[in-house]
Amino acid sequence: MQFDDAFLSRLSEGTYRKCIERGIEHARLNKPYINKTIKNLRRELIGPAPASVVVVSGGPSLHSNKHIQVLKENGFTGPVIAADGSMGHCLRHGIVPDYVLTVDPDPHRIIRWFGDTRLSERPKDDYFQRQDIDPEVRENEIRRNEETIELVNTYGPRIKLIISTSVTPEITERALEAGMELYWWTPLYDDFGLDTSASKQLCRELKVPCMTTGGNVGSSCWVFAQAILQSATVLMVGMDFSYPPGTDVYNTQYYEVLKELFPENPAKGLISVYNPHLEQDWQTDPAYYWYSKCFREMISAATGRTVNCTEGGILFGEGIEWKSFRQALQDLK
Amino acid sequence: MNNLLKGNYEVKNKTGTTAALPSDDKQDFEDKAMERLGGSIAFVMKGNKFVWDEDNEDGE
Numbered sequence A: 001m002q003f004d005d006a007f008l009s010r011l012s013e014g015t016y017r018k019c020i021e022r023g024i025e026h027a028r029l030n031k032p033y034i035n036k037t038i039k040n041l042r043r044e045l046i047g048p049a050p051a052s053v054v055v056v057s058g059g060p061s062l063h064s065n066k067h068i069q070v071l072k073e074n075g076f077t078g079p080v081i082a083a084d085g086s087m088g089h090c091l092r093h094g095i096v097p098d099y100v101l102t103v104d105p106d107p108h109r110i111i112r113w114f115g116d117t118r119l120s121e122r123p124k125d126d127y128f129q130r131q132d133i134d135p136e137v138r139e140n141e142i143r144r145n146e147e148t149i150e151l152v153n154t155y156g157p158r159i160k161l162i163i164s165t166s167v168t169p170e171i172t173e174r175a176l177e178a179g180m181e182l183y184w185w186t187p188l189y190d191d192f193g194l195d196t197s198a199s200k201q202l203c204r205e206l207k208v209p210c211m212t213t214g215g216n217v218g219s220s221c222w223v224f225a226q227a228i229l230q231s232a233t234v235l236m237v238g239m240d241f242s243y244p245p246g247t248d249v250y251n252t253q254y255y256e257v258l259k260e261l262f263p264e265n266p267a268k269g270l271i272s273v274y275n276p277h278l279e280q281d282w283q284t285d286p287a288y289y290w291y292s293k294c295f296r297e298m299i300s301a302a303t304g305r306t307v308n309c310t311e312g313g314i315l316f317g318e319g320i321e322w323k324s325f326r327q328a329l330q331d332l333k
Numbered sequence B: 001m002n003n004l005l006k007g008n009y010e011v012k013n014k015t016g017t018t019a020a021l022p023s024d025d026k027q028d029f030e031d032k033a034m035e036r037l038g039g040s041i042a043f044v045m046k047g048n049k050f051v052w053d054e055d056n057e058d059g060e
Helices: A005-033 A040-046 A060-064 A067-073 A084-092 A110-114 A135-139 A139-158 A171-178 A198-206 A219-229 A257-259 A286-298 A325-332 B022-037
Strands: A052-056 A081-082 A099-102 A160-164 A181-187 A233-237 A271-275 A279-285 A305-308
Touching: A005 A171, A005 A181, A005 A198, A005 A286, A005 B022, A040 A160, A040 A181, A052 A219, A060 A067, A060 A084, A060 A139, A067 A325, A081 A084, A081 A219, A081 A271, A084 A135, A084 A139, A099 A219, A099 A305, A110 A139, A110 A171, A110 B022, A139 A171, A160 A171, A160 A271, A171 A181, A181 A198, A219 A233, A219 A286, A233 A325, A279 A286
Parallel strands: A052 A081, A052 A233, A081 A099, A099 A160, A160 A181, A233 A305
Antiparallel strands: A271 A279
């Protein structure tokens, strides 16, 4: 498969088609719950912007490099921003994120990160079993889910949920049940400047600002750190956008689709990208490759430093410093 | 692809085989595949703005 401009443009359009209808439907269902927005949060933040924040995304390096343990050991005192898929891992290892972001409009999968109180009613799905987003969840799905429910109920009141209007109202209800404080935003779906813009229409209807996403929740965390917290330095962990060398295509996020496209060899849908910092080839798929392209597009608009401390993956290049997490935390002292 | 990877490094270009995607008469199949292969949420970047609001249509 060739991930050229034409292919990535079609992928971008496909993502839009997939999420726009459901995103708008969810936004209208979420309307009764909307109170504070990211604009309110910006006003509530008093004092100078944080010198540094840590963004915890859910890539496989987060686990293999034990970066949450590193974070704890180094006594980082700034804000921690977690993608929804990393919240459980943070809580299990003694870190309560200050902010958690959620954006994906999937009606059944994402709520698992909050502890799914209706797990037994969900359609059969091996999504969590096949991947390394949160390997601890694979061990015993039911037990881990119960543990997540308990952890989120315990620590929810200490977490500000930066919640997109696109998510299923089940997540909204679950977050409120757990005592989280909610701050709303809407993904920028299209050109806000156009009269026909769905984003602008939702903004008017819901009185909620729109924010650029980067195509996924981890990148949205980075945008939030830049645009709302206005941090001078953003350290990122778990931002792989790829799979470690040797990963079987079966254990990749889009295996089911790749199997349909290339029944004889689903691995044809992956490409290798050489990481010169690691001197390794990492495997990536169309969506993750698109995420890395989106990120590179956003980086030029950043006002603060971006330090990728993932120690894995394919996100490097101009505007992105590459450093070990331990070293980056040391340098802040 | 070369114009997409802009960095201060040499990339070992291993784009693999150009696979035979479904033919034109399977446009719908392709469109559906693109939706399923796509990301979590739409991405739009315009100018140097990340946040857009009615009070400030030029963004923040």
